[in-house]
Amino acid sequence: MRAINNAKDRYAAYKVLSSKEKGTFWREALINNAMYILLIIAVIYTFSQNHRFLAINSIINIISLSAANIPIACGIAGCIVLTGTDLSAGRVVGLTACISASLLQSVTYATKMFPNLPVLPIPLVIVIVIIVGGIVGWVNGFFVARFSLHPFIVTLATQLIVYGVLLMYIMINGNNGQPLSGLDNSFKSFVTGSKLSVMGVPIPNYVWYACIVVAVMWFIWNKTTFGKNMFAVGSNPEAANVSGVDVMKTTIGVHTLAGCMYGITGFIESARIGSNQANTGLNYECDAIAACVIGGVSFVGGTGKISGVVLGVFLLRIIFVALNFLSINQNLQYIIKGLIILVACAIDMRKYLVRK
Structure with a gap:
C-alpha cells in the first residue's frame, strides 16, 4: 500500500512539471539507469542469437556463479561505503581456498600436502x-x-604480502607449488552437492550458503549500531567522530568483516574449483567492485544496500555468461569488463554531482 501511495505521489509531482522539466526528468532517468537498459538489450539480443541462454540449466548456472561471488562482493561493498576499496580481496580468496583444500584433501590422495593429517571437520576449517x-x-x-x-x-601492499604468503604455503612439504586437488568427498558434497533440483537441474548447496551470507550482512548493515556507524563514517567521518562514533574502531571492523567474507568465498571456491593453485582468486576483486558499483554502492561514501550488491552481482554475471553464449573472444571480454567498470563509476559520480 505504501509503495502504491509513493508511486501516486511521484506521478502527481511529475504531472505538474513543465515540458522542459519533463524532458530533463527522462534524460536523467535514462542516464542513471543506462546499465540496466543496456543489460536488458543484451539479454534480448543474446536470447535472439542463442535460445539456450534462457534455458533452465543456463539460469541455474548464472545463479550458481553469482552465489559464489556474493560473499566477496558483500565484503568489499563495506570498504566502498567507507569511500575506499580492497585490492587484496582476490589474493585472500586464493590463500583461504588453498588452505581449505590442503586441510580437506582425502587421506587416500597420493600427493596429499599434509599426509599425516586427517580430514579436519568442515566447521573447523x-x-x-x-x-x-x-x-x-x-x-x-x-x-x-x-x-x-x-x-x-x-590493500595494494597487503595484496602483495598475501600473494607471497600463498606462494610459500603451496611449497610446504615438497608440494612445490603443485595444484591442491584430491579433495575429500565430504567437502565436495558439502559445498557443491545438491539437496534441491529444478526441472532436473541441481542447485548447488553453496547457493543456500550465499543466501545465509546475504541475510547476515543485511542484518548487520540495517539493524545494528555497527551498520549505522559504518554509513555515518562513510558519509562524513569528521561529523561521525563529533557525534560520538569511534571512527577507528568502525573502520577496522568494516575491513575485518570484509576479510571474513573473503575467507568464506575462498572456502566455497576451493571445492567449486576442485584444483587450487597460486592463481586462484586472481582479479576476483575487480568483478566484486564492478558489481558493487553497478548495484548502487557509491564510491563517494555512505551509500549502498545489500540488495543492490546482490543485484549487481547477478547483472554482471548475466553479462559475462551472455558474452560466452555469443562466443565473444576471451581477450575482448577483458576490454568489455573494463568498460563496464568505467561506465558504472562515471554514472555513479554523475549522480553524486547532480545531487551536490
Whole structure:
C-alpha cells in the first residue's frame, strides 16, 4: 500500500512539471539507469542469437556463479561505503581456498600436502579461513584508520604480502607449488552437492550458503549500531567522530568483516574449483567492485544496500555468461569488463554531482 501511495505521489509531482522539466526528468532517468537498459538489450539480443541462454540449466548456472561471488562482493561493498576499496580481496580468496583444500584433501590422495593429517571437520576449517581472512582485513583496517593511509595503497601492499604468503604455503612439504586437488568427498558434497533440483537441474548447496551470507550482512548493515556507524563514517567521518562514533574502531571492523567474507568465498571456491593453485582468486576483486558499483554502492561514501550488491552481482554475471553464449573472444571480454567498470563509476559520480 505504501509503495502504491509513493508511486501516486511521484506521478502527481511529475504531472505538474513543465515540458522542459519533463524532458530533463527522462534524460536523467535514462542516464542513471543506462546499465540496466543496456543489460536488458543484451539479454534480448543474446536470447535472439542463442535460445539456450534462457534455458533452465543456463539460469541455474548464472545463479550458481553469482552465489559464489556474493560473499566477496558483500565484503568489499563495506570498504566502498567507507569511500575506499580492497585490492587484496582476490589474493585472500586464493590463500583461504588453498588452505581449505590442503586441510580437506582425502587421506587416500597420493600427493596429499599434509599426509599425516586427517580430514579436519568442515566447521573447523570454516573457522580457520574466516580467521585468516579476518586477520588480513584487520591489518588493512588498522593501517587505514591508524595512519590515515589511503585504502588503495594499504590493500595494494597487503595484496602483495598475501600473494607471497600463498606462494610459500603451496611449497610446504615438497608440494612445490603443485595444484591442491584430491579433495575429500565430504567437502565436495558439502559445498557443491545438491539437496534441491529444478526441472532436473541441481542447485548447488553453496547457493543456500550465499543466501545465509546475504541475510547476515543485511542484518548487520540495517539493524545494528555497527551498520549505522559504518554509513555515518562513510558519509562524513569528521561529523561521525563529533557525534560520538569511534571512527577507528568502525573502520577496522568494516575491513575485518570484509576479510571474513573473503575467507568464506575462498572456502566455497576451493571445492567449486576442485584444483587450487597460486592463481586462484586472481582479479576476483575487480568483478566484486564492478558489481558493487553497478548495484548502487557509491564510491563517494555512505551509500549502498545489500540488495543492490546482490543485484549487481547477478547483472554482471548475466553479462559475462551472455558474452560466452555469443562466443565473444576471451581477450575482448577483458576490454568489455573494463568498460563496464568505467561506465558504472562515471554514472555513479554523475549522480553524486547532480545531487551536490
